[in-house]
Amino acid sequence: MTPLSLGSDLFAVPVPPLVPAGSTLPAAVQHRIDTKTKPLGALGQLEDLARQTCLVQQTLTPTLQRPHLVVFAADHGIAAEGVSPYPAEVTGQMVRNFAAGGAAINVFCRQHGLTLQVINAGVASDLTDVPGVRDARVGAGTRSFLHQAAMSEAECQQALNAGAAIINELHAAGCNVVGFGEMGIGNTSSAAVLLHVLTGQPLAHCVGRGTGLDDAGLQRKLAVLAQAVAAHPEVSASNPLQMLATFGGFEIAQLCGAMYRAAALRMLVLVDGFIVSAALLVAARLEPTVLDYCVFCTQSAEAGHRHLLAALGARPLLQLGLRLGEGTGCALAYPLVQSAVAFLNEMASFESAGVSTATAEASAAEAR
């Protein structure tokens, strides 16, 4: 395969650095946080989140507008190799469940006021009769990367651009915060191999139980994926897009394009579990500034996620043992993002509330 290039439409829009040279915003943001009526740093990770939101939006008074959760679904050829306890048909069946409002992500989006958008990025079964599912198919599932590249170069580019196009529309409609989820039987295999080839982390650290493999199933998955990696000596460690085309999935490529574009448009990007993080890893290898726009919502119970988060330098908000996907971690963490923005905009300052800012040293001196 010839190396994939960055010459597509997608990468014509650069991701802006969060802090432009000469900007005084970071100091002003820190001052605004530090003058709220609380001990310095006492709101912990919420303070980091508030700071990040200000820098993403380039303002001291950020707002969350038209929050969306986008779930990309696709089928995977590798699922035919016995790497998941569930049959591939579950992908399409779950998309029908999303459309009917009955999945976990529907419940949590309703609970927290997020608009859910479901994208058919490449499901094998026919979903054209299902209302409310956007048809952005690039193909009817990928090929098995045990035998050949999952996608062609052209398919991969098409998927990246399809993901970006969805974000262009959300942005045009006034959305400035978007969470990302996925559905695809077999996709923890793609994510594990991408983590392995992009970071050099031993494959055994990257491969996990997915939807619930037992010990024997896990050993089989590891053996299949080791064979698959060995079957692609042409893949170059310095070409993330080639890795994505070879081992990825249509939903993973659309996620990669969508997250890249959301960052380029200065949207706040909410990152879900293992598979969404693997898509982000590809985007971050192409453009590391993407990460400045990302809120890591959850640490998945999938074994490799710990290593993936470490490779991204990420500290997730929640650790609940989730291993569902669908964007559930994003929906559950969204109230924390709201709280970060709310404390920044609504809390009194020491000055406005007439609260003393006396330091510990001053108090000690007074007491003497």
Ligand SMILES: O=C(O)c1ccc[n+]([C@@H]2O[C@H](COP(=O)([O-])O)[C@@H](O)[C@H]2O)c1
């Ligand atoms: O998001 C995660 O961390 C996560 C961890 C394990 C499984 N999943 C979900 O389970 C499916 C993939 O699992 P598997 O075993 O078929 O590879 C896919 O639909 C994902 O949404 C998701």
Ligand SMILES: Cc1cc2nc[nH]c2cc1C
């Ligand atoms: C039932 C089911 C629901 C899911 N949601 C995301 N991945 C999933 C995998 C399965 C098997």
